[in-house]
Amino acid sequence: MRILVVEDARALARSIAEGLSEEGYSVDLSHDGEEGLHLATEIAYDGIVLDRMLPGLDGLTLLRRLRQGGRRTPVLLLTALGELHDRVAGLDGGADDYLVKPFAFEELVSRVRALVRRGLGQADNRVVLGSLELDLGARVASVGGVVLDLTAREFALVELFALSPGKTFSRTAIAEKLYSEEADLDSNVIDVFVGRVRRKLDAAGMPGSEVICTRRGEGYRLDPAAAAAKGKR
Template sequence: MRLLIIEDEPELNKTLCHYLHSGGYVVDSASDGREGLYLASEHPYDLAIIDLGLPKMDGIEVIKALREKRIGYPILILTARDNWQDKVVGLEAGADDYLVKPFHNEELRARVNALIRRSTGHASPVLNFGPVTLDTAAKVVHVDGQALELTSFEYNTLEYLVHHAGKVISKTELTEHLYDQDFDRDSNTIEVFIGRLRKKLDPEGSLKPITTLRGQGYRFNLTQS
């Protein structure tokens, strides 16, 4: 999943980027509202984390501008303004949730996970698709009750496909949402990850959880139970 952080405090920006990246997210960042609005408008994010007290363009203006552009991915507000009026203004501008500084990184991550799940129609962190179960909080996958050993890239690829089960996801979309900008888009790495996932999820070839549609992309086929 690809996140955008718009935060003008250098240390906090750096800390959040490092923490979320270590948790398996691809993270871009900006240090002022104008740069943040540009990135938020130009790239396909799964969620944005926006501080309210930004230079050049405050967070409320950024959020309003994004919603006016009909950009609908979830927005989590960070604010040092611990009063209900500012929270209400942020939510009414189009944000989905908020955190008051200072906060624990674990709470931030839990809220990020919850917002992404809800944006794709999943209320619970544990997603069941027949014999396949994903715990999106623990980032663990089980098949018939047995835990799979997946690399972070394999897990991230599977999680994105599962969040969009039944839809055809192109190689370009996977690359944009899951991998850093220096990722070689012309490589066959995505195909390799998909091949590994098929073997680990379906060693007997009976489930066929992931279909390749030539020239279009990939589709996770199992139905949520």
């Protein structure tokens, strides 16, 4: 899941990015409105954490332009203005959620998680595909009750597939979702990565290469039928 953080207070932006990365998100950072709008328009983020007061282009204007451009990316507005009419203005401006500074980081994480989930049409934190179960809140995946030993990024890959079962993701799309802009990737990094996840699924008794199958020339997809079939066994 890829998140954009637009926040001009650099130390704050840095720690939000760090915390979210450790939660398995790939995070892009921007310190001003113009650049933030450009990034948000160009890249299909799963969520945007947007500061309301920014130099150059302020957060509300950025949000309005983004919505006018047709981008429905879920947005969590951060603000230091706690008054009611500011909240209303933020939500009316097209924000999906609102958080007043200073905030507890746990709250930011759970709001971002809910934001991303809602953006993907997922109502709660539990995703079940046959015997494969994901707890998006605890960032834990299990097969038939046995917990898989996944890194944050590996979990993010399973999550990406599981939230859009049957959808084919190109290597570029996967790289975009799992790595932030700064990461310089070799073309086969994703293949190696998918291979590792498949092996971990195999180890848990689920045929990895059938569940995450290769579409030659296109990329990878999660086969819901395969996951369900193995689940019945």
